[in-house]
Amino acid sequence: MTKTHHLLILPGDGIGPEVMAQARRVIDWFAKNRGMSFELSEGLVGGAAIDAEGAAISPDTLARAAAADAVLFGSVGGPKWDQLGFDNRPEIAILELRKQLGLFANLRPATVLDPLVDASTLKPEVVRGLDIMIVRESTGGIYFGEPRGVETLPGGGKRGVNTEVYTTAEIERVARVGFELARKRKNHLCSVEKANVMESGLLWRQTVTALGAAEYPDVALSHMYADNCAMQLVRNPRQFDVIVTSNLFGDLLSDLASMLTGSLGMLPSATLGEIGADGRRPALYEPIHGSAPDIAGQGIANPLAQILSLAMLLRYSLNRDAEADMLEAACVAVLATGLRTADLAAPGQAKATTAQIGDAVLAALDRAHG
Numbered sequence: 001m002t003k004t005h006h007l008l009i010l011p012g013d014g015i016g017p018e019v020m021a022q023a024r025r026v027i028d029w030f031a032k033n034r035g036m037s038f039e040l041s042e043g044l045v046g047g048a049a050i051d052a053e054g055a056a057i058s059p060d061t062l063a064r065a066a067a068a069d070a071v072l073f074g075s076v077g078g079p080k081w082d083q084l085g086f087d088n089r090p091e092i093a094i095l096e097l098r099k100q101l102g103l104f105a106n107l108r109p110a111t112v113l114d115p116l117v118d119a120s121t122l123k124p125e126v127v128r129g130l131d132i133m134i135v136r137e138s139t140g141g142i143y144f145g146e147p148r149g150v151e152t153l154p155g156g157g158k159r160g161v162n163t164e165v166y167t168t169a170e171i172e173r174v175a176r177v178g179f180e181l182a183r184k185r186k187n188h189l190c191s192v193e194k195a196n197v198m199e200s201g202l203l204w205r206q207t208v209t210a211l212g213a214a215e216y217p218d219v220a221l222s223h224m225y226a227d228n229c230a231m232q233l234v235r236n237p238r239q240f241d242v243i244v245t246s247n248l249f250g251d252l253l254s255d256l257a258s259m260l261t262g263s264l265g266m267l268p269s270a271t272l273g274e275i276g277a278d279g280r281r282p283a284l285y286e287p288i289h290g291s292a293p294d295i296a297g298q299g300i301a302n303p304l305a306q307i308l309s310l311a312m313l314l315r316y317s318l319n320r321d322a323e324a325d326m327l328e329a330a331c332v333a334v335l336a337t338g339l340r341t342a343d344l345a346a347p348g349q350a351k352a353t354t355a356q357i358g359d360a361v362l363a364a365l366d367r368a369h370g
C-alpha cells in the first residue's frame with residue numbers, strides 16, 4: 001500500500017500564498033506521476049492569522065503542525081502588522097513552531113547554480129560551484145535564553161537583557177546533525193563560535209571537539225571564530241562544506257551566505273527536530289526569502305525557493321531522494337532556458353511571472369519523467 005504523507009501547508013503573508021500555489025502544483029504532479037499519496041491541510045500563520053484568529057499561530061494550527069509528517073511554510077509579515085507589540089508579531093509564528101515542535105536544526109544551504117553564477121555580487125571565479133550547508137541551532141541560545149526583558153532602573157533609564165545559553169546536550173545534538181551531513185557531502189565540518197570572548201562559545205568548542213573525537217573521527221573538523229567566518233565567507237567561500245553554529249551567529253552568517261549566491265529568491269531551508277520513539281521527525285520547510293510585501297499580489301514573485309523547499313521536504317522527511325534530485329534538476333533546467341522572474345532578470349530582459357515558472361517546472365518534470 002502507498003504510504004500517505006500528511007503535509008500541513010502554511011502559506012502566510014505577502015508573496016507566501018502566491019509561491020505556495022506553485023509548490024502545490026508540484027505536489028500534485030508527484031502524486032499523479034510518481035505514485036505518491038499526500039493528504040494536505042492548510043492553516044493560517046503570521047499577519048493573516050493575527051487578523052483572522054487573534055494570534056500569529058493558533059494552538060490548533062500548532063497541534064496540526066506537530067501531528068503532520070512535515071510542514072511546508074511560506075513567509076510571514078508585512079507593513080500592516082509592523083506597529084503591533086513585541087509579543088504579537090507575525091514572526092512569532094515561526095519562533096513558536098521552532099520552539100513547540102523542537103525544531104533545533106535549521107539547515108540553510110547556499111548553493112550557486114551554474115545558470116545563476118553571474119547573479120552574485122562576487123566574482124564568478126569566487127562563487128562558481130559554491131555549495132555550503134549552514135546548520136544553525138534554532139531553539140536555544142540568545143533567542144530563548146533567560147533572563148530576558150527590559151527593566152526600569154531605580155535612578156531612571158532602563159536595562160535590556162538577553163542571555164546566550166547552551167548546554168552540552170543542545171550543542172551535541174545540533175553538532176551531530178552537522179557531522180552526519182558532512183559525511184554525506186565533502187566530509188568537512190567547521191564549527192563556529194566566539195570561544196575567545198564567550199564562555200558558552202568555549203563550551204561549544206570543547207563539546208564539538210569531544211564529540212568529533214568520540215563519534216566522528218573520520219570527519220575533518222575545524223573551528224572558527226564567528227567574525228572570522230563572516231570574513232572568510234566573502235573572501236573564499238568555497239573553503240566551507242558544512243558549518244555548524246549557534247542561533248544568532250547562524251542567523252547572521254546564513255543571510256551573508258545566501259547573498260553570495262546573489263539570488264535570495266532561490267534558497268530553501270529545512271528545520272528538523274528530534275527523531276521520536278515512533279521514528280517520526282518533526283520538520284518544517286521554508287524559503288529563506290521573506291514575504292516581500294512590495295511585490296505581493298502581482299504574480300511576479302520567484303516561486304523557486306518555495307519549490308526547492310519542497311525538494312528538501314522530499315529528501316529529509318519523506319526519504320525520496322530520487323524525487324528530490326529530479327525536482328532540483330527541473331529547477332536548474334528551467335533557469336538554463338533563460339527564464340527569469342524580476343528578481344533575477346537582466347536589465348531589459350523579459351520577466352517571467354510566478355505561474356510561468358511553475359508551468360516551466362512542471363514541463364521540465366514531464367520531460368524528465370518521460
Ligand code: IPM
Nearest residue numbers: 091092094095250251252254
Ligand atoms: C530567520 C529570520 C527569523 C530569525 C525572524 C523572522 C524571527 O530572520 O529565519 O532567519 O531571526 O530567526
Ligand code: MG
Nearest residue numbers: 250251252255
Ligand atoms: Mg534571519
